Amino acid sequence: MNKQVDSLNEKEKNNYSGFGEDDFDTEEKEICIISDVENLRIDVYLAEKLHTISRSFIQKLIDQGSITVNERKIKSNYKIKVKDIIKIIIPPPEIVEVEAENIPLDIVYEDQDLAVINKPQGMVVHPAPGHYSGTLVNGLLYYMESLSSINGDLRPGIVHRLDKDTSGLMLVAKNDQVHKFLAQSLKAHSIKRIYYALVEGNVKDPQGVINAPLGRSEKDRKKRAVTSKNSKEAITEFQVVKGYGRYTLLELKLQTGRTHQIRVHTKYIGHPVVGDTVYGSKSNKFGLEGQLLHSKKLGFVHPTSNNYMEFESELPDYFLKVLKIIKT
Numbered sequence: 001m002n003k004q005v006d007s008l009n010e011k012e013k014n015n016y017s018g019f020g021e022d023d024f025d026t027e028e029k030e031i032c033i034i035s036d037v038e039n040l041r042i043d044v045y046l047a048e049k050l051h052t053i054s055r056s057f058i059q060k061l062i063d064q065g066s067i068t069v070n071e072r073k074i075k076s077n078y079k080i081k082v083k084d085i086i087k088i089i090i091p092p093p094e095i096v097e098v099e100a101e102n103i104p105l106d107i108v109y110e111d112q113d114l115a116v117i118n119k120p121q122g123m124v125v126h127p128a129p130g131h132y133s134g135t136l137v138n139g140l141l142y143y144m145e146s147l148s149s150i151n152g153d154l155r156p157g158i159v160h161r162l163d164k165d166t167s168g169l170m171l172v173a174k175n176d177q178v179h180k181f182l183a184q185s186l187k188a189h190s191i192k193r194i195y196y197a198l199v200e201g202n203v204k205d206p207q208g209v210i211n212a213p214l215g216r217s218e219k220d221r222k223k224r225a226v227t228s229k230n231s232k233e234a235i236t237e238f239q240v241v242k243g244y245g246r247y248t249l250l251e252l253k254l255q256t257g258r259t260h261q262i263r264v265h266t267k268y269i270g271h272p273v274v275g276d277t278v279y280g281s282k283s284n285k286f287g288l289e290g291q292l293l294h295s296k297k298l299g300f301v302h303p304t305s306n307n308y309m310e311f312e313s314e315l316p317d318y319f320l321k322v323l324k325i326i327k328t
Contacts, residue, residue, distance in 0.1 A: 029090040032086070046086070071087075105140070106119075114171060118169055122290065165291055201248065212268055234265065236255065
């Protein structure tokens with residue numbers, strides 16, 4: 001099935017999810033776009049128009065001859081003209097066999113429907129380019145007989161994710177019915193998700209709400225940023241747990257679950273997470289391997305028993321070590 005996108009207006013752009021490298025199944029796809037701007041590099045234009053495809057991936061397609069303008073092959077620096085007919089052929093993704101691996105997992109709770117996992121810092125949640133082994137999913141496939149299939153072969157059981165260098169509690173669904181229930185609970189904001197983060201600077205307000213929409217950064221598409229362009233609502237509640245002068249320990253509650261939400265929101269208010277070299281300081285004063293951000297509490301209504309369950313994970317040793325250093 002082909003998808004045609006003709007000169008989207010702003011309202012349509014906000015409703016159009018775009019196409020990304022992980023958004024396609026096993027079929028080759030063709031996209032046709034009629035240009036609505038003048039004198040802009042085609043790779044820049046397409047990265048903006050199809051906002052979930054990276055510019056580097058677009059350049060790769062151009063080099064392969066999979067992107068043409070008016071039926072002619074072009075280069076990445078081609079300057080488009082109004083009413084240029086741009087055709088993009090998206091090849092089927094590489095099929096990857098995800099193998100079960102005997103990886104130690106901290107399983108906090110498990111029953112026939114779901115599990116609560118305490119993920120360590122440094123573990124990738126699911127296979128992706130560059131990380132096809134050693135992930136949480138590889139370990140889940142080894143330990144658990146069944147996992148939900150809603151998110152495909154690369155993300156079985158994964159209801160929500162944590163960044164590679166964020167530690168703490170996350171939910172895993174063992175069947176599709178439970179997955180749908182938990183996904184709907186997330187959407188309805190009825191799952192309690194509490195994070196602890198050590199941030200830079202002295203947060204003066206004892207509590208507050210950060211309500212700022214998030215989307216891809218226009219400067220670096222691998223990052224997220226507060227923006228009104230192709231963005232989604234993002235809301236984070238926070239309160240100060242303890243001040244340390246140049247640092248502050250925050251408790252943060254997610255109302256929404258956008259990619260890198262806490263890390264971008266704390267940067268937005270001028271207090272990036274300590275150890276976050278992407279959104280914060282490039283220096284690594286405490287010799288950390290990632291940001292001091294931990295999913296500490298997780299509460300939800302069990303989809304089968306209808307009982308409310310809540311779990312808590314202690315801060316990891318490296319986090320506590322830094323708190324001890326800044327306290328002295």
